[in-house]
Amino acid sequence: MKMNNAKLFLNICKTNIRTISTKRRKYPLDPEGVNQLPVFDYAVSKSTYNRLFVWGAVPTGALGIPYQTKDLKRIEQIRYPKRSSLAEYNEVTKIGCGFGFTAFGVNSDSNVKLYGTGLNTDSQLGYHEVRTNKPLGILYFPQPIHLPFMNPEKATIKKLSGGRAHFVVLTNEGLFLLGNNAYGQCGRSIIADECYSGNKFIHHIKNIDGKAVIDIQCGQDHTLAITEDGAVYSCGWGADGQTGLGHFNCQDQFTKVQGDIASERILKVASRSDFVLALNDKGEVFGWGNTEYAQLSLKDDIQQIANPTSIEMCKSLGKIKDIASGGSFCVVLTEEGRVFVWGYGILGTGPAVQYSKTPLEIPLTLFGVNDFQPDTQVKSVTCGVNHICAVTNNGDLYTWGRNKGGCLGLKDDKDQYFPLRVAISGYVKHTACGVDHTVALCKPFI
Template sequence: MKTAVNTSILTKICIRHYGKRARQSVPKEHHHLPIFQYPTSSDTDQRVYVWGLAEHGALGNQRQLLRQKKPQHYVSYPKRLHFAEQNRVLDAACGYGFSVFSLDTKEHYKVFGTGLNTDSQIGYHAPRKGNPLSVILAPVPIELPFKTPSQTRVTRVAAGRAHLMVLTDKEGVFTLGNNAYGQCGRRIVEGENYFGNQVVHRIPDVDGASVKTIVCGQDHSLIVSDKGEVFAFGWGADGQTGLGHFGTEWRPSRVVGDVQGENIVKVACAADCVLALSEKGEVFGWGNTEYGQLNNEQQVNSALNLPNCRGLGKIRDIAAGGTLCMVLNEDGEVFVWGYGILGVGPQVDHLKEPTRVPRTLFGWNEYQPDTRVKSVTCGLSHSAAVTNHGDLFTWGRNRGGCLGLGHTKDQFFPLRVAIGARVKKVSFGVDHSLAVCQPHV
């Protein structure tokens, strides 16, 4: 026996649930039929995935991982971070054993951190049972002295070995954590104890110019002003500050050399070798070059215009790891050089000149001829590329499963990560990784 369905009632229910827009999208001759509209994501919907070593809490879900029947000390595949789904994340960054997230909110707490906190790099948090000060197991708010919290927006975060930089749209840059080499942009205090330290320093501007972007190296920091000038401070023993000397400098000072007079749009650094990209698509470098990243010297303390990048076409993106460098040109071609796992197979571990990684390794084929790489990223010893389709490819040392490939073996050429969403940004630490994504549907 069939049951009659009152389609007009279903239509009213659908209109009440989905709004008149759903009703108006249906031709008039079909108005008597029920309307079924499946939920779809918007440009503001997002997900954050984390993977890699879990023991230091940087994945933000250590409690759940260790409470399982078989505790997980690492996660070798991307795992959704539910904290991020309850908040809109503007930016995220991996430090050495910790992760930081900036939220799009008018509330006072706009930055959250999780993981190692031995130097108060994710703020002061009073010790309590089960959650000691030195390790934070889940994202917690970081106290920052905003003047107008409801009007200030945190646009970017950057994390080093044990220090943090936070860029705002109205109040400059806030720094916290280890300042033993002046990497927080304040005077070095001999014997200062950073464990449980509550000092937060503010850098309102650099030489009268507002700050456009920030980058943390291992123990030094870099700022690009809205005029395209680069400023550096912190540890400079390998020339990574680019100030023309190998000393320590706590004041944000202008990088010297070939970048002077150039409009720099991006700076990249994961350790102590720095790359800078100009508006014209030229690449500059300074810092540690013992693996042949920049030239035949051991250290370079002022910016050099890299001649080996001039014949690669206009460069659109750059990345610098601990021992290798990578650039992306306007045709979507990726070039690597330096030492380590470079992404061109297990037989090649040292390249003096930029060498193209075959585009077929990034998903290009005759069925997807429009596939091209849109951005590149380097951690200390692993690398990544993101395509225009939002696919993430990783390769390199696989400490703690930080490549997200489902295992812990090293990967010698780019391999696609099964992440289940469109990747918008990826950040690498030493042994963990995260990606800010947008749902496919």
């Protein structure tokens, strides 16, 4: 009886095997009977996907990455471009750096269009709190910054710029200004003894003098705006003449800058500290503010100038297409891709700290121009307080200057006296510089 049962079981198994072998198996096995192959949707699948890289000082939180290793050792610096996970889950389109903080604009269908990380001592990144209702002075990871948009779903971020403790956002709904307003740099009335820690107020300016704002720039404690007609407006700290308003006082409302740019159409302004460069549509350059490092060569060794002044020595360089201003030096880029520097600091033309009252040209070979790549050109320049970035038409990034916090991204902490290419896994589109950190927005190789 047991033997018959065993034979019967064996016959049933053979029959089942024969039946299964004659049927074509579909992958994956689908118990619901829906004959579809799996569709894998990755965060990098969009054609508009950008990569985000950060490097420099870690303790401020400006990089938005962990500041401790797995064995709890504190990380002080990231000396090479480190890929940020924020861009893996968000379409990052704009970047901006302040003194120890960073902001990221994203393309989103939700009401969250902006993220911030780093120092938040003056609520320059908005109001954030812990469970004890205590405002956070540092954001170690990117957090949403909620702006009071009229139409959140259709709002877009156009540009970001940060100063020492204030932050300005240019959107299709106008300007939003956050943080410290002790000198009027947020374009609103100065309130004596105002407490900025935990401050929830965000100042909104729809337009200036009835004109739309098309560009913004934050200096250390002042703000500059360009309107649609090419006029420049400024507010904030003016002790060195950096507001360009003809005086050395604080200005708490955006006021039109006159001087030599009164009738000019300005395309761009650049200021990282207390000196300002301006570029008009003819490729001419103007400057004002603190000139103690020969940013402007003036008679009688005047060190502060409060009126925009034409920089005549730049006219012999050719038509200028980009400008950048650091703490003690200036950089201009011509249409031919030639880079000139002057002022005081590590200018990039020799193995020492330099001081020059006239523009010095950095050899093109230092930016990768050679017999194999004769068409290589620098297409943009950006400054931190003490370092400089240049991006070529090939998407290569070159940095030089003081290497505070490892902000040059060259895998060491040594100062760099001439441009050196940064090893970064992507085509660099835009860079933003703080005091001791740098951020790059890149297009992937593939």
